[in-house]
Amino acid sequence: MDSIYIIFYFISSILFILGIKMLSSPATARRGNFISFLGMIIAVTTTLLIVNYNLRSIIFIASGIFSGGIIGLIFAKKVQMTSMPQMVAIFNGLGGLASSLIAFSEIIKSDTTISLNIISVSILISILIGSVTFSGSITGFLKLQSIITGKPILIPLRNYLNFILLISIIALMITSFFFVEYTFLFYILISSCLLLGILIVLPIGGADMPVVIALLNSYSGIVAAFTGFIFGNIALIISGSLIGASGLILTRIMTKAMNRSLANVVLGGFGATTETSNQEVSDKTYKSGSSDDVASILEYSEKIIIVPGYGLAVAQAQHSIKELLDILVKQGKNVIFAIHPVAGRMPGHMNVLLAESNIDYELLLDLDQVNEKFSQTDVSIIIGANDVVNPAAKLDESSPIYGMPILDVEKSKSIVVIKRSMNPGFAGLDNDIFYNEKTIMFFGDAKNSIDSLTKSFKELN
Amino acid sequence: MNNEIYLIIVFVMAMMLGYELIKKIPPTLHTPLMSGTNAISGIVIIGSILVITSSSSLLINILGFASLLLSSINVFGGFIVTDRMLEMFKKPKNQGKK
Numbered sequence: 001m002d003s004i005y006i007i008f009y010f011i012s013s014i015l016f017i018l019g020i021k022m023l024s025s026p027a028t029a030r031r032g033n034f035i036s037f038l039g040m041i042i043a044v045t046t047t048l049l050i051v052n053y054n055l056r057s058i059i060f061i062a063s064g065i066f067s068g069g070i071i072g073l074i075f076a077k078k079v080q081m082t083s084m085p086q087m088v089a090i091f092n093g094l095g096g097l098a099s100s101l102i103a104f105s106e107i108i109k110s111d112t113t114i115s116l117n118i119i120s121v122s123i124l125i126s127i128l129i130g131s132v133t134f135s136g137s138i139t140g141f142l143k144l145q146s147i148i149t150g151k152p153i154l155i156p157l158r159n160y161l162n163f164i165l166l167i168s169i170i171a172l173m174i175t176s177f178f179f180v181e182y183t184f185l186f187y188i189l190i191s192s193c194l195l196l197g198i199l200i201v202l203p204i205g206g207a208d209m210p211v212v213i214a215l216l217n218s219y220s221g222i223v224a225a226f227t228g229f230i231f232g233n234i235a236l237i238i239s240g241s242l243i244g245a246s247g248l249i250l251t252r253i254m255t256k257a258m259n260r261s262l263a264n265v266v267l268g269g270f271g272a273t274t275e276t277s278n279q280e281v282s283d284k285t286y287k288s289g290s291s292d293d294v295a296s297i298l299e300y301s302e303k304i305i306i307v308p309g310y311g312l313a314v315a316q317a318q319h320s321i322k323e324l325l326d327i328l329v330k331q332g333k334n335v336i337f338a339i340h341p342v343a344g345r346m347p348g349h350m351n352v353l354l355a356e357s358n359i360d361y362e363l364l365l366d367l368d369q370v371n372e373k374f375s376q377t378d379v380s381i382i383i384g385a386n387d388v389v390n391p392a393a394k395l396d397e398s399s400p401i402y403g404m405p406i407l408d409v410e411k412s413k414s415i416v417v418i419k420r421s422m423n424p425g426f427a428g429l430d431n432d433i434f435y436n437e438k439t440i441m442f443f444g445d446a447k448n449s450i451d452s453l454t455k456s457f458k459e460l461n
Numbered sequence: 462m463n464n465e466i467y468l469i470i471v472f473v474m475a476m477m478l479g480y481e482l483i484k485k486i487p488p489t490l491h492t493p494l495m496s497g498t499n500a501i502s503g504i505v506i507i508g509s510i511l512v513i514t515s516s517s518s519l520l521i522n523i524l525g526f527a528s529l530l531l532s533s534i535n536v537f538g539g540f541i542v543t544d545r546m547l548e549m550f551k552k553p554k555n556q557g558k559k
């Protein structure tokens with residue numbers, strides 16, 4: 001390759017790095033995304049200048065980019081913000097599949113011998129990670145979309161099964177070096193990898209999906225980097241490793257926010273182990289109130305913290321909450337939002353949902369920023385959240401969520417919980433907050449409850 | 462310098478750089494970060510082009526085309542949806558006036 005082309009690939013890599021760096025502040029993030037896009041255009045143009053064409057390849061390339069672009073555009077414009085986890089899951093999967101297809105065609109091309117070098121090892125690793133990413137992501141998507149149950153699907157002896165499968169895959173990879181002419185070996189290899197991806201994701205419960213999506217996001221980058229090794233292309237290697245690192249960091253943030261190890265998530269069965277603990281639903285007493293009761297609490301409060309959970313997104317209540325926020329701010333109340341890292345269905349999901357309804361991102365505080373503020377807060381309003389405010393995470397060593405960092409709502413002077421019923425939340429756990437003497441339960445669907453609360457509050461003023 | 466070793470050095474350095482860069486991204490922007498990295502992972506579009514143009518075998522051309530189609534979806538879909546999200550993160554000017 002001419003060194004002039006390497007310089008262009010290098011420039012495009014620099015643009016990706018700059019683009020990601022500019023994501024560190026909401027003020028520059030949009031421009032950063034555009035700069036990454038420029039990097040992509042430079043990388044693709046450079047490639048188009050290097051290669052030799054015939055009529056067929058020109059038609060294939062032009063129609064592929066055009067139709068892919070149209071499909072991508074439609075996806076991007078139609079998707080609802082609540083469905084972002086599904087979209088990212090699908091895109092992770094597409095990236096994995098694209099890389100596998102590239103690796104597979106490299107195998108078909110070199111049908112005589114494969115020698116043991118970085119290229120052939122990268123081809124095999126691309127097939128492994130790419131296929132696992134693809135089938136795992138599609139399984140994750142089906143779960144998120146509730147096409148298959150979000151509950152963990154537990155196959156007996158699954159961990160042994162996966163282990164045996166992985167060993168067979170490695171054995172197949174080694175064998176394929178000596179028997180390249182037998183293409184069917186590669187079909188077996190690919191099928192085994194696809195099966196492994198499905199088996200890894202099936203037992204993982206809906207609450208753990210943020211971890212899985214972040215991890216598969218990382219894989220989709222790592223596989224791109226290995227594709228880069230196949231072609232000796234630095235733009236692929238650099239951008240692939242950036243994505244790989246990004247996914248790994250997000251995975252760590254998510255597992256930390258749930259106080260669980262990655263192994264614990266992947267070995268699965270979170271939802272299954274907790275089924276016993278919700279049986280002791282008690283005769284403990286709780287207070288419930290109407291929208292007028294809650295409105296009068298708000299009337300006498302100065303400092304208010306709203307704690308949104310996924311229930312808010314399910315009820316599509318983002319816009320109702322903005323209306324309530326506006327009227328509270330108009331009455332001179334100090335309102336902020338407390339966002340737990342696992343409040344949505346993927347990292348940062350809740351922030352996007354609230355930003356969509358025009359809520360200033362500076363009002364959205366994360367765990368560390370907000371926890372010290374609860375003690376000076378008059379009322380905390382918990383909307384459709386449960387586990388992220390459950391004090392059992394601090395007090396009850398037998399609780400499955402013990403050790404998970406939570407929002408300290410119990411330190412505020414009073415608490416309002418907006419919830420559909422007394423049924424336990426996602427992890428199936430009861431929550432002492434509901435029975436706290438400072439707490440008022442306000443039953444109903446998040447959207448209707450907030451709307452009626454806004455109405456009651458308007459009548460008071 | 463040996464080409465393979467040089468590529469591995471690039472790989473490791475880029476991983477470390479990525480770690481430092483992404484550590485600084487606030488949780489508020491984690492979802493756009495993920496869709497943005499989806500878009501960047503569409504960089505395998507380069508590999509697809511190299512596959513299509515490297516062989517006259519129809520099978521390989523078709524495999525390359527499929528891969529090109531998928532990675533183009535990632536590139537365009539990823540960048541456009543990320544832009545759509547980041548547009549919502551601009552500062553609302555008429556806060557509380559509604």
